[in-house]
Amino acid sequence: MLHTSDIEEKLISKSFKRRYLEENARQRLGMEMQKFLLFREGKFINPLKKNELLQEYFKEEYDNFFNKKIINIPQIEFCITTKCTLKCKDCCALIPKFNSAGHIDMTFNDFKLYLDKLTAAVDMIRHFVILGGEPLINPDLPKMIDYACQQNKIFIVQLITNGTMKFNEELLSALKRNNKKAYVYISNYSINEALKPILKHEEIKNTLKENDIKLQMADNKEWVTEKEFATDKTAVEVSQEKIKECFRVQCNQVLNGHLDICSKAATARELGLLNIKDSVDIVNSKDLKQDLIDFYTKDLIDACEYCILSNEITQPAIQE
Numbered sequence: 001m002l003h004t005s006d007i008e009e010k011l012i013s014k015s016f017k018r019r020y021l022e023e024n025a026r027q028r029l030g031m032e033m034q035k036f037l038l039f040r041e042g043k044f045i046n047p048l049k050k051n052e053l054l055q056e057y058f059k060e061e062y063d064n065f066f067n068k069k070i071i072n073i074p075q076i077e078f079c080i081t082t083k084c085t086l087k088c089k090d091c092c093a094l095i096p097k098f099n100s101a102g103h104i105d106m107t108f109n110d111f112k113l114y115l116d117k118l119t120a121a122v123d124m125i126r127h128f129v130i131l132g133g134e135p136l137i138n139p140d141l142p143k144m145i146d147y148a149c150q151q152n153k154i155f156i157v158q159l160i161t162n163g164t165m166k167f168n169e170e171l172l173s174a175l176k177r178n179n180k181k182a183y184v185y186i187s188n189y190s191i192n193e194a195l196k197p198i199l200k201h202e203e204i205k206n207t208l209k210e211n212d213i214k215l216q217m218a219d220n221k222e223w224v225t226e227k228e229f230a231t232d233k234t235a236v237e238v239s240q241e242k243i244k245e246c247f248r249v250q251c252n253q254v255l256n257g258h259l260d261i262c263s264k265a266a267t268a269r270e271l272g273l274l275n276i277k278d279s280v281d282i283v284n285s286k287d288l289k290q291d292l293i294d295f296y297t298k299d300l301i302d303a304c305e306y307c308i309l310s311n312e313i314t315q316p317a318i319q320e
Contacts, residue, residue, distance in 0.1 A: 016297045031126050073292075078115075080131070082267075085134045086162055092226060092248065093266075119153045127155065129160060143174070159184050159185065161186055164200060229273060258282065
């Protein structure tokens with residue numbers, strides 16, 4: 001936990017401190033370490049100095065935000081398709097619900113529009129994530145990789161795949177062209193024996209290595225059961241505690257032109273599962289910078305007030 005020390009605590013809500021100041025400090029440190037480890041750029045960061053650096057970065061982010069009016073997005077996800085090669089029962093993004101409601105595909109023109117508006121409104125996006133669904137389904141993915149990597153305000157580009165699809169030549173070329181800024185992250189569901197016949201981890205790893213494309217493989221982790229949403233909102237104190245504990249609050253997602261606190265909230269808004277108002281309309285905003293400031297400084301997010309968190313462990317990627 002970071003401490004404000006001489007910073008005026010009264011100016012910072014717990015939600016803003018966690019979702020923006022602490023997350024910016026954490027992402028800054030993490031992405032700088034990634035730059036060195038994956039791309040051999042920047043400098044080596046001594047792990048023993050991590051806490052010291054986090055405190056330093058936290059204070060700098062406070063100064064940037066309140067005194068210099070600099071807005072940095074710690075992490076943002078672009079969901080470029082809700083189509084997926086899997087139908088995971090406990091998907092934290094509730095993606096299988098689109099199978100009956102109708103899927104959303106982001107075109108390259110949409111991608112460019114959303115990203116141009118965001119980069120015009122902010123000073124930096126530290127961690128830019130492209131995902132789905134399964135993003136390799138979207139034929140515009142190579143152009144999206146190229147365009148994101150051309151943006152000076154984006155520090156690192158991450159492509160997340162579930163490891164069930166081969167990388168075509170066009171995508172490999174785009175990743176190879178941008179191998180100083182973009183890398184691939186494979187979600188690891190290999191503990192699920194039922195999925196082993198369709199997972200292509202070794203083939204993908206070999207292909208990426210041959211093309212000098214950087215790769216990270218996720219730890220083989222258990223999941224938690226997905227409890228979706230309650231019909232009534234929880235008490236303010238409970239909702240604030242959920243924001244404090246939930247890992248999803250770092251996963252701010254853009255889906256269909258709106259920015260939501262997480263992929264689960266984005267799905268709930270898009271499919272009308274909840275009447276969500278705490279969402280940023282990127283395309284129609286008259287002052288996107290201020291809307292982003294309001295989004296990050298908001299003490300409570302309405303989707304979080306209805307979200308049911310779970311600690312019930314289950315096997316990853318069980319298919320419906």
